[in-house]
Amino acid sequence: xxxxxxxxxxxxxxxYALTAGQLDExxxxxxxxxxxxxxKCTDRxxxxxxxxxxxxxxxxxxxxxxxxxxxxxxxxxxGRAAVAGVTAVLALTMWRTGALTFVTDHGSDLQALLPxxxxxxxxxxxxxxxxxxxxxxxxxxxxxxxxxxxxxxxESLLNAAENIKS
Amino acid sequence: MNALEFxxxxxxxxxxxxxxxxxxxxxxxxxxxxxQETFLSAWRSMDRCPAGYEKQWLARIASNKAKDYLRSxxxxxxxxxxxxxxxxxxxxxxxEPEAQVLEALGEEELTQRILALREPYKxxxxxxxxxxxxxxxxxxxxxRPQKTVEAQVFRAKKMLAAQLSAAGKEGF
Numbered sequence: 001x002x003x004x005x006x007x008x009x010x011x012x013x014x015x016y017a018l019t020a021g022q023l024d025e026x027x028x029x030x031x032x033x034x035x036x037x038x039x040k041c042t043d044r045x046x047x048x049x050x051x052x053x054x055x056x057x058x059x060x061x062x063x064x065x066x067x068x069x070x071x072x073x074x075x076x077x078x079g080r081a082a083v084a085g086v087t088a089v090l091a092l093t094m095w096r097t098g099a100l101t102f103v104t105d106h107g108s109d110l111q112a113l114l115p116x117x118x119x120x121x122x123x124x125x126x127x128x129x130x131x132x133x134x135x136x137x138x139x140x141x142x143x144x145x146x147x148x149x150x151x152x153x154x155e156s157l158l159n160a161a162e163n164i165k166s
Numbered sequence: 167m168n169a170l171e172f173x174x175x176x177x178x179x180x181x182x183x184x185x186x187x188x189x190x191x192x193x194x195x196x197x198x199x200x201x202q203e204t205f206l207s208a209w210r211s212m213d214r215c216p217a218g219y220e221k222q223w224l225a226r227i228a229s230n231k232a233k234d235y236l237r238s239x240x241x242x243x244x245x246x247x248x249x250x251x252x253x254x255x256x257x258x259x260x261x262e263p264e265a266q267v268l269e270a271l272g273e274e275e276l277t278q279r280i281l282a283l284r285e286p287y288k289x290x291x292x293x294x295x296x297x298x299x300x301x302x303x304x305x306x307x308x309x310r311p312q313k314t315v316e317a318q319v320f321r322a323k324k325m326l327a328a329q330l331s332a333a334g335k336e337g338f
Binding site: 004021026030046049055057059069 | 173192
């Protein structure tokens with residue numbers, strides 16, 4: 001029995017042998033390779049698979065496939081929407097219950113509880129001679145660096161929150 | 167196509183897809199797995215399915231899944247150490263034994279053996295081994311995917327080497 005015709009397509013006997021389960025492993029591989037790209041032979045093959053020639057899978061495929069698809073859908077579209085919704089609800093709850101006010105009220109107390117972090121700055125480099133810049137130079141007070149400036153800004157914000165509350 | 171429509175599609179064609187997988191891989195468990203994989207792949211690329219051709223499209227995906235499974239199963243079996251095909255003595259390190267055998271053949275004998283191959287091996291081997299086309303050119307000329315052509319030529323070389331090896335053994 002020749003599985004293939006001279007034109008390279010599956011022969012009729014080959015297709016019947018496939019449906020009857022008479023092909024060996026190499027024959028099935030060759031047939032699968034061909035059916036994977038040949039439209040004509042796929043049409044001929046599926047035409048042979050009429051209702052009485054079909055076999056039901058031992059376990060229902062539909063349930064497994066659809067549950068996997070639902071999980072993936074949840075993970076992508078609905079998952080993101082759900083995360084956004086939960087975040088919004090959490091933010092609203094914090095706002096309505098006064099948790100945010102508590103944070104602003106006790107912000108200075110919390111600051112005392114936080115561990116102090118020592119930052120080692122790199123050694124001072126000799127000042128470079130830079131070209132003259134346009135505009136007003138930024139004035140900084142002696143002994144002031146970025147950390148003290150940020151903390152003073154935060155402190156003034158906390159004070160403003162306290163004033164508003166009182 | 168939304169999930170509910172796809173659910174109906176799975177219900178309608180699950181027997182067809184399972185039958186194709188079962189006939190191609192001849193194993194109930196693997197056929198079940200490949201059926202599920204077929205539908206999951208179909209879901210991922212549903213927008214590429216031509217309207218009205220769902221049956222053929224699913225059959226194509228199922229054949230592809232079965233082909234991938236059978237190729238890896240065949241490769242595992244053929245490349246197992248101790249196989250007769252690979253047990254060709256005197257092969258220098260780094261060279262394929264079947265390539266060495268084919269190189270040792272005279273041009274006329276090689277031509278005869280290639281032309282005596284059956285389809286689907288004869289055409290790609292003639293194009294690549296005799297007419298010296300590249301795999302891409304051979305794939306275009308015989309209307310097959312390049313990977314398929316490469317796999318077929320690879321298997322054909324193994325077959326030729328096995329034939330020659332068997333003939334050599336008979337002569338002893």
